[in-house]
Every structure is written in C-alpha cells, then in structure tokens.
Amino acid sequence: xxxxxxxxxxxxxxxxxxxxxxxxxTVYPSVIHEAxxxxxxxxxxxxxxxxxxxxxxxxxxxxxxxxxPFACALELIHTYSLIHDDLxxxxxxxxxRGKPTCHKVFGEAIAILAGDGLFSHAYYLMTLTDVNKKxxxxxxxxxxxxxxxxxxxxxxxxxxxxxGERPDPKTLRYIHSRKTACFISASCEIGGILAGTxxxxxEALRKGGLYLGMAFQIxxxxxxxxxxxxxxxxxxxxxxxxxxxxxxxGVNGSRFRAKAYTxxxxxxxxxxxxxxxxxxxxxxxxxxxxF
Amino acid sequence: xxxxxxxxxxxxxxxxxxxxxxxxxTVYPSVIHEAxxxxxxxxxxxxxxxxxxxxxxxxxxxxxxxxxPFACALELIHTYSLIHDDLxxxxxxxxxRGKPTCHKVFGEAIAILAGDGLFSHAYYLMTLTDVNKKxxxxxxxxxxxxxxxxxxxxxxxxxxxxxGERPDPKTLRYIHSRKTACFISASCEIGGILAGTxxxxxEALRKGGLYLGMAFQIxxxxxxxxxxxxxxxxxxxxxxxxxxxxxxxGVNGSRFRAKAYTxxxxxxxxxxxxxxxxxxxxxxxxxxxxF
Numbered sequence: 001x002x003x004x005x006x007x008x009x010x011x012x013x014x015x016x017x018x019x020x021x022x023x024x025x026t027v028y029p030s031v032i033h034e035a036x037x038x039x040x041x042x043x044x045x046x047x048x049x050x051x052x053x054x055x056x057x058x059x060x061x062x063x064x065x066x067x068x069p070f071a072c073a074l075e076l077i078h079t080y081s082l083i084h085d086d087l088x089x090x091x092x093x094x095x096x097r098g099k100p101t102c103h104k105v106f107g108e109a110i111a112i113l114a115g116d117g118l119f120s121h122a123y124y125l126m127t128l129t130d131v132n133k134k135x136x137x138x139x140x141x142x143x144x145x146x147x148x149x150x151x152x153x154x155x156x157x158x159x160x161x162x163x164g165e166r167p168d169p170k171t172l173r174y175i176h177s178r179k180t181a182c183f184i185s186a187s188c189e190i191g192g193i194l195a196g197t198x199x200x201x202x203e204a205l206r207k208g209g210l211y212l213g214m215a216f217q218i219x220x221x222x223x224x225x226x227x228x229x230x231x232x233x234x235x236x237x238x239x240x241x242x243x244x245x246x247x248x249x250g251v252n253g254s255r256f257r258a259k260a261y262t263x264x265x266x267x268x269x270x271x272x273x274x275x276x277x278x279x280x281x282x283x284x285x286x287x288x289x290x291f
Numbered sequence: 292x293x294x295x296x297x298x299x300x301x302x303x304x305x306x307x308x309x310x311x312x313x314x315x316x317t318v319y320p321s322v323i324h325e326a327x328x329x330x331x332x333x334x335x336x337x338x339x340x341x342x343x344x345x346x347x348x349x350x351x352x353x354x355x356x357x358x359x360p361f362a363c364a365l366e367l368i369h370t371y372s373l374i375h376d377d378l379x380x381x382x383x384x385x386x387x388r389g390k391p392t393c394h395k396v397f398g399e400a401i402a403i404l405a406g407d408g409l410f411s412h413a414y415y416l417m418t419l420t421d422v423n424k425k426x427x428x429x430x431x432x433x434x435x436x437x438x439x440x441x442x443x444x445x446x447x448x449x450x451x452x453x454x455g456e457r458p459d460p461k462t463l464r465y466i467h468s469r470k471t472a473c474f475i476s477a478s479c480e481i482g483g484i485l486a487g488t489x490x491x492x493x494e495a496l497r498k499g500g501l502y503l504g505m506a507f508q509i510x511x512x513x514x515x516x517x518x519x520x521x522x523x524x525x526x527x528x529x530x531x532x533x534x535x536x537x538x539x540x541g542v543n544g545s546r547f548r549a550k551a552y553t554x555x556x557x558x559x560x561x562x563x564x565x566x567x568x569x570x571x572x573x574x575x576x577x578x579x580x581x582f
Binding site for chain 1: 314318319320322323324327372375378380381398399400401403404407408410411412414415417418419424425427428429431432435436438439440441442443444445447448449451452465
C-alpha cells in the first residue's frame with residue numbers, strides 16, 4: 001500500500017510537469033497538440049519517469065526538478081511508441097489505457113504525426129535538463145540507442161515479423177528485451193548518469209533495469225491472458241497470434257520467470273546499499289501488479 | 292557548373308559518412324536496417340547536411356569531420372519525414388527520389404518503423420559530434436524545435452488538413468515555412484552554432500536559411516507543375532489537390548516569389564562578408580535547379 005501511494009504521488013508530480021512542458025492545445029495547429037495531449041493524458045503509470053527519478057535519488061541526486069524534463073521526455077517517447085504500435089498496420093489496437101487509441105479519435109495521419117511530434121518534443125525537453133552537460137549528452141546517447149533499431153524499433157520489427165509464427169525462446173527473449181527491457185534499463189541507468197554516479201553503480205542500475213524490464217513485460221503478457229480488461233485498460237486476449245511468454249511457457253512457467261527476473265533485478269539494485277530500498281519495493285510491487 | 296561540382300563532391304562525402312554511421316544491413320533484425328538504408332541511399336541532394344557544413348566553414352569552423360555526424364543526422368531526419376509523409380494515409384506517394392517509396396518495398400509497418408529508427412539514430416549521431424558540449428546541446432535544442440509540432444510536424448499537419456481546401460496565402464506560408472523553411476534555417480544556424488559564431492552571424496544564418504527554405508519549397512512546387520518526372524525523381528502533377536504556390540499565384544507569380552526569397556536569403560548571408568560566397572552561389576543555384 002505504501003509503495004502504491006508513493007508511486008501515485010510521483011505520477012501526479014510527473015503529470016503536472018508534463019502539463020507544463022507540453023504545448024497547450026490552443027497552440028496552432030491545435031489538432032496536433034490535442035492529439036499529443038490526448039494520448040499522454042489518457043492514463044499510464046509513468047513507470048519510466050518514476051524509475052529515472054528514483055534511481056537519480058538513489059545515487060545521490062538531490063534536485064528532482066532539475067531532471068524532471070528528462071523524466072517527462074521518457075514518457076513522451078513511451079507514448080509515441082504506443083501510438084505507432086497501435087496503428088492498424090501494426091498491432092491494430094483500438095483501446096489503450098482504457099480509452100480509444102489515438103488513431104481511433106484523430107485518424108491515422110494525425111496519429112502518426114502526433115507520435116512524431118511527441119518524439120521531437122521529448123528531445124527538446126531533454127535539452128532543458130539542468131545538469132552537467134557531459135552527463136546530459138551521455139544520457140541522450142544512452143536513450144537514443146535504447147529506442148532505435150537496436151532497441152525498441154528492433155523489438156517491434158521482430159514482433160511484427162513473428163506474428164502468426166511459432167515462437168522460439170531466443171526470439172521471444174530478443175523481442176521482450178528490445179521492446180521493453182532496454183528502455184526500462186535506460187531509464188534506470190540515466191537516473192544514475194544524471195546524478196553523476198560511479199561506473200559501478202551505473203552498471204548495477206543498467207543490469208537491474210534490464211531484469212526488471214523483462215519481468216515487467218512477462219507480467220504484461222500474463223495480464224493479457226488472466227487480467228481484467230477494465231483494470232488493464234486495453235483490449236485483452238489479443239496476443240493469441242503473438243509471441244508471448246504464456247504462449248511458450250504457460251501461465252505458471254511465466255509467473256516463475258517473472259519472479260526469477262525480479263529477484264535478479266533486486267540483487268543488482270541492492271549493490272547500491274540502503275539507497276536501493278525504494279527500488280526494491282517498486283520491483284516487488286510491479287511483479288505483483290494486477291493492472 | 293562550378294557550384295554543381297562542389298555540391299556533388301560534398302554529397303559524395305556525406306554519403307560516405309552516412310554509410311559508415313548507419314548500422315550495416317546485416318545487423319539483426321536485418322529487414323529494418325535494409326529499409327533504413329534503402330530510403331537513405333535511394334538518392335537525394337543532401338542539401339541540409341551540405342548547408343550545415345558550408346555554414347560551419349563560413350563562420351570559421353575548421354574541422355569538418357568533427358561535425359559530420361550532425362550533418363548526417365540532418366539527412367536521417369529528413370529521410371524519416373519523407374518516409375512518413377509518403378505513407379498511404381498521408382500523401383500516398385509511390386515514387387521518391389526516382390525509386391519506389393519505402394512502404395512500397397517493405398510494407399507500411401516496416402516503413403513506419405524505418406522512419407522511427409532513422410529518427411532515433413539521428414539523435415544518437417548528434418551525440419557523437421566532437422565540439423564544445425554547450426554548443427552541441429544548443430544545436431540539439433534548435434533542431435528538435437524545428438522538426439516538432441511547431442515545425443515540420445505542424446506544417447505536415449496543416450498540409451494534410453488543407454487537402455482539397457481552397458488555399459489562402461497565410462496558410463500556404465505557414466505550411467511552407469514549417470514543412471521546409473524551418474528545417475533549412477536550422478541546418479544553416481546549426482552550422483554557425485557548432486563553429487561557435489557570434490549571435491549576430493548566427494541570426495544572419497537563421498534568417499538567410501529561412502528565406503532560402505521558402506524559395507526552395509516554391510521551386511519544389513513549381514517542379515511539380517513544369518518539371519520532368521525522370522529528373523525530379525518523384526511522381527509529378529500530384530499536388531493538384533494540395534495547397535501550393537503555383538495554385539495560388541500561377542507559374543510566373545511563383546517564379547517571381549522564389550526569386551524574391553532567394554534575394555532576401557542572399558542579403559542575409561552576405562552579412563558574413565566574403566565568407567558567404569559559397570552560400571550565395573548555392574542559393575542562386577537552388578533557385579535555378581531543374582530537379
């Protein structure tokens with residue numbers, strides 16, 4: 001309960017900043033700003049910005065407001081990737097975060113452009129981050145790598161290519177690590193980079209984030225099979241023709257793997273010592289989540 | 292002829308760097324790297340990278356190879372925006388730079404992802420630029436603004452929205468300035484920023500680039516009406532239902548305006564003194580171009 005409240009409080013803080021940092025929907029051309037804001041504020045747990053903030057603090061970062069633009073940028077990037085993934089030619093989803101997807105409300109052309117607009121604006125926000133410039137550029141490099149063709153885009157490419165194919169463990173691991181884990185790992189690592197932490201702690205965050213991301217995606221797969229559509233906020237039982245953990249290992253085998261990855265994540269985070277308490281709590285909480 | 296040769300030489304140099312800086316198409320998942328490379332190397336004049344390099348040199352920049360990653364990043368961004376613009380739900384173009392468009396060869400899903408992959412990789416390349424970090428972050432801010440919802444994405448949004456509508460001068464100017472001129476302006480300004488030029492010269496580049504960009508787009512509109520499809524490399528006479536200069540001002544009125552904008556560009560560039568010679572030549576050359 002304590003963790004849930006903590007996450008909710010941080011989510012509200014991130015949302016407040018995003019509201020300030022996004023162009024108002026009155027700005028011309030208003031339709032594109034409406035679409036960008038619609039998808040951002042349609043819900044979402046803000047896990048990536050929160051992980052950045054928690055890792056920043058866990059490695060000695062003191063002034064959260066200075067790294068808020070970067071934290072928000074992560075959510076803009078995450079939302080852009082969801083908008084594009086939901087398109088009819090991709091996963092063809094009509095429900096996301098409990099609301100109709102961007103292209104359902106604004107049409108496909110505006111949805112593609114809203115994604116592109118969030119993408120560009122994310123990088124604009126990164127440049128507003130008020131930290132040492134060498135650290136900031138290193139963080140921009142890490143995120144750009146995590147979301148490109150060697151990261152998210154690569155994962156989504158294979159996800160699309162494998163639709164209807166028989167899943168194999170290696171490809172499944174590739175897709176999950178690239179679609180989800182790389183980004184969550186980068187969010188954690190960047191928290192440390194912006195705080196100017198040591199190479200050793202940075203590595204602990206990177207690895208911990210990678211395992212946490214794997215666990216997170218496996219739980220996501222599980223929720224598609226056993227979750228409540230209203231709580232999860234997206235159309236479920238849709239992954240039938242997709243490469244997922246339950247398809248390959250069943251519900252119990254997937255639960256087991258989510259637990260094992262979470263334990264690996266915690267083991268890495270604990271290299272930070274006491275400062276890792278919040279990260280450990282969040283890792284456990286995410287494994288148990290039902291939405 | 293001299294200018295043409297100069298541009299061709301620089302284009303070859305930019306292409307050589309891009310070939311080195313893009314992941315090889317053997318890198319897994321190969322289809323996405325094939326698609327990214329296909330669209331990049333399908334042709335193109337490399338005007339934006341060339342303008343960055345020429346402006347960098349015109350403001351005292353000495354080591355071109357240090358800013359090459361940023362120059363190449365501009366072409367990656369330009370190509371990403373072309374791939375998305377060409378999609379069936381956008382402008383529905385099947386020919387670009389003389390070859391079938393990305394989605395015609397790889398399908399729509401991979402085309403969207405190839406655009407996203409080029410977008411991310413562009414920012415990765417920017418971080419490799421070997422200049423003073425403050426300058427580099429300023430340049431990243433300028434480009435992110437120019438390509439977002441207040442720039443390219445905003446222009447494309449209105450272009451889509453106005454399809455089939457009666458054009459009015461104000462909207463037409465908005466679309467052209469945002470879709471094309473802002474980006475060309477940023478390419479020029481960034482050349483100056485990376486060289487560490489004065490505020491005054493930077494402003495001359497920004498304004499000169501803006502006027503040059505307007506002229507460039509008007510000539511592009513004109514080529515759609517009077518150009519030779521083989522030379523221009525894209526399907527022509529397709530702009531009939533779009534808001535263009537010839538539609539509003541006719542061929543002669545558009546020629547007149549392209550000339551006027553070019554003169555304004557030159558007047559601004561000449562504030563750099565003798566160092567502006569190459570920029571002036573290029574401006575004149577682009578106004579006269581037939582492809």
